[in-house]
Amino acid sequence: MSAAKLKLELSDGKQVEVEHGISPHDLAQRVNGELADRAIAAKLDGEIVDLDRPLERSGRIEFLFEDDEDQDSLYVLRHSTAHVLATAVRSIWPDAGIGFGPPIADGFYYDFDVDSPFTPEDLEKIEERMKEVVAADEPFERREVERQEARELFSDDPYKLERLEEIPEGETISIYRDGAFVDLCRGPHLPSTGAVKHFKILHSAGAYWRGDERRAMLQRIYGTAFFEKKDLEEHLRRLEEARKRDHRIIGKQLDLFSIQDDVGPGLIQWHPKGAMIQFLLRRFLEDELLKRGYDFVYSPHIAREALFRRSGHLQAYSEVMFPAMESEGEKDNYRLKPMNCPFHMSIYASGQRSYRDLPVRYAEIASDYRNEKSGTLHGMLRVRGLTMDDAHIFCRPDQVEDEIYGMLDLVANIYGTFGLEYRLDFATRPAKRIGSDQVWDEAEDALRAAIERRGLTYAVDPGGGAFYGPKIDVKFVDAIGREWQGATIQLDFVLPERFDLNFVGSDNQKHRPVMIHRAIYGSFERFIGVLIEHFAGAFPLWLAPVQVRLIPVTDDFIDAAREVAVALREAGVRVELDDRSETVSYRIRDGELQKIPYLGVIGQREADAGTVAVRKRGAEKKQVVLPLAEFIEQVTAENRTRALG
Numbered sequence: 269m270s271a272a273k274l275k276l277e278l279s280d281g282k283q284v285e286v287e288h289g290i291s292p293h294d295l296a297q298r299v300n301g302e303l304a305d306r307a308i309a310a311k312l313d314g315e316i317v318d319l320d321r322p323l324e325r326s327g328r329i330e331f332l333f334e335d336d337e338d339q340d341s342l343y344v345l346r347h348s349t350a351h352v353l354a355t356a357v358r359s360i361w362p363d364a365g366i367g368f369g370p371p372i373a374d375g376f377y378y379d380f381d382v383d384s385p386f387t388p389e390d391l392e393k394i395e396e397r398m399k400e401v402v403a404a405d406e407p408f409e410r411r412e413v414e415r416q417e418a419r420e421l422f423s424d425d426p427y428k429l430e431r432l433e434e435i436p437e438g439e440t441i442s443i444y445r446d447g448a449f450v451d452l453c454r455g456p457h458l459p460s461t462g463a464v465k466h467f468k469i470l471h472s473a474g475a476y477w478r479g480d481e482r483r484a485m486l487q488r489i490y491g492t493a494f495f496e497k498k499d500l501e502e503h504l505r506r507l508e509e510a511r512k513r514d515h516r517i518i519g520k521q522l523d524l525f526s527i528q529d530d531v532g533p534g535l536i537q538w539h540p541k542g543a544m545i546q547f548l549l550r551r552f553l554e555d556e557l558l559k560r561g562y563d564f565v566y567s568p569h570i571a572r573e574a575l576f577r578r579s580g581h582l583q584a585y586s587e588v589m590f591p592a593m594e595s596e597g598e599k600d601n602y603r604l605k606p607m608n609c610p611f612h613m614s615i616y617a618s619g620q621r622s623y624r625d626l627p628v629r630y631a632e633i634a635s636d637y638r639n640e641k642s643g644t645l646h647g648m649l650r651v652r653g654l655t656m657d658d659a660h661i662f663c664r665p666d667q668v669e670d671e672i673y674g675m676l677d678l679v680a681n682i683y684g685t686f687g688l689e690y691r692l693d694f695a696t697r698p699a700k701r702i703g704s705d706q707v708w709d710e711a712e713d714a715l716r717a718a719i720e721r722r723g724l725t726y727a728v729d730p731g732g733g734a735f736y737g738p739k740i741d742v743k744f745v746d747a748i749g750r751e752w753q754g755a756t757i758q759l760d761f762v763l764p765e766r767f768d769l770n771f772v773g774s775d776n777q778k779h780r781p782v783m784i785h786r787a788i789y790g791s792f793e794r795f796i797g798v799l800i801e802h803f804a805g806a807f808p809l810w811l812a813p814v815q816v817r818l819i820p821v822t823d824d825f826i827d828a829a830r831e832v833a834v835a836l837r838e839a840g841v842r843v844e845l846d847d848r849s850e851t852v853s854y855r856i857r858d859g860e861l862q863k864i865p866y867l868g869v870i871g872q873r874e875a876d877a878g879t880v881a882v883r884k885r886g887a888e889k890k891q892v893v894l895p896l897a898e899f900i901e902q903v904t905a906e907n908r909t910r911a912l913g
């Protein structure tokens with residue numbers, strides 16, 4: 269070990285010189301005892317390390333605390349809790365094979381190779397055992413080992429051995445022990461199992477080893493952990509709320525869509541009511557696009573590989589493209605399209621463009637196909653066949669700001685209509701990129717200026733842009749506080765090069781246009797999946813597949829109800845007649861379960877007076893009798909203004 273001193277820079281900028289091999293904990297103690305008591309881990313030049321890990325190089329050191337704003341502390345807590353979980357499982361099933369146990373967005377999981385899936389009783393038992401592991405307060409001891417020792421240590425666990433062999437020669441192999449459980453792990457962890465506080469085991473599910481369906485099926489246990497009890501409770505309450513709003517369950521109850529084995533996983537079948545929602549969203553957007561100077565284009569679902577070779581998708585994106593299809597006598601194979609950009613490029617490139625023609629805005633609601641891994645598919649939220657509201661804008665550099673401004677205005681209009689709050693992430697140039705600094709400067713300035721001109725706040729993700737251009741991501745929040753990726757606006761300096769796009773400038777010379785990809789909904793599948801959960805199936809009237817359901821009290825009033833239905837339909841209202849021979853209360857209850865905005869009951873009094881007994885969804889007053897004309901006016905006004913309810 270070198271005797272040279274380390275130079276460490278603390279987060280307040282102070283420089284300290286300390287002996288080689290000092291632990292962050294000892295360093296903290298030397299700086300300030302209170303700091304040492306509160307720290308849960310440290311960060312050396314951005315890399316999270318254990319508090320007792322000997323420091324072997326100089327750098328910038330920070331400490332992590334429970335109440336940090338960012339996710340790093342939670343990451344350490346949740347990964348440590350995953351170890352506690354594995355410790356508990358191994359103490360109950362000593363032969364369980366151990367897969368991966370990472371922290372994830374809202375918690376953590378761990379994969380186990382066991383003979384049969386875990387039952388709910390098993391999970392309860394595991395959670396109880398975890399509490400004992402926490403109470404035992406065993407330190408997480410890190411040790412660096414030689415490859416051979418690690419092989420012997422994990423000789424009975426093929427998964428650990430497989431991962432061990434993947435660690436490159438010369439790289440440190442570290443193991444962590446807490447009590448009887450030893451794991452091959454890079455860390456970092458909390459100081460001891462006792463530092464794990466408020467956790468909950470959520471559920472378990474089968475998961476292929478490394479997501480590969482040809483490999484063994486393991487059992488994945490999901491859980492979550494927080495430093496504060498109230499945060500855990502709030503999270504569990506939200507999960508419960510999300511469970512009730514699950515779009516797969518509501519989609520079935522309201523008969524909106526299905527996914528069928530014969531058709532294939534990740535492929536959505538839109539039933540009439542779901543298709544109506546998609547139609548209404550399309551029409552809403554397309555009307556807006558026409559007002560905003562977009563042109564509609566349509567492109568084929570398949571194309572020769574030559575196109576995707578030119579765009580670079582075949583090289584960079586092939587793992588999510590479906591395999592090639594042959595056509596007789598042709599050298600080149602065909603592919604289903606994963607994206608629409610290459611087609612729109614080709615349309616632009618098919619003719620001469622002058623600076624006066626720009627901006628050119630091509631919009632297409634298009635079907636794309638991506639061969640996502642089956643394990644990642646999830647209802648409408650993660651699919652293989654997606655319907656995108658795609659657009660590509662070709663403009664002069666001096667037009668970028670106004671184009672972005674216009675897109676942000678469209679986002680405000682569309683998202684505002686759904687009552688969705690949103691924020692922007694602005695991803696700037698990464699280290700590895702193409703294009704000159706001047707091009708990036710201009711592009712980033714234009715994006716920033718457009719955002720600021722709209723008076724929007726945004727977070728900068730420095731270096732988070734793609735190598736081919738900066739990007740704005742719109743993140744919106746649903747009714748139960750979950751954040752979703754929404755619209756994206758992506759500048760692209762590469763595709764115009766690859767397709768040799770140009771326009772003739774006022775100087776009579778050829779110039780490259782700037783190209784912007786943008787989607788407002790993203791995919792209809794995902795957006796509608798989220799809307800189902802956001803509204804819990806109770807769509808605002810303008811989006812409701814059925815806006816009014818009429819209920820004649822007895823068969824004697826079916827004709828009167830039919831006349832009302834005709835009048836409503838002529839006024840553009842989507843109306844349905846429930847003439848089943850069930851009781852009125854049964855049919856009212858059913859209409860409520862179907863979340864229909866208005867139920868109209870028609871009996872003797874209404875038939876005589878030309879009125880409807882109206883029950884508005886969610887209204888305080890159960891039933892109001894309205895003259896038909898007044899009822900029609902109320903419904904059509906609500907529809908026209910796209911009122912939220």
Ligand SMILES: [Zn+2]
Nearest residue numbers: 351453454455
């Ligand atoms: Zn670990």
Ligand SMILES: [Zn+2]
Nearest residue numbers: 607608609785
């Ligand atoms: Zn694109």
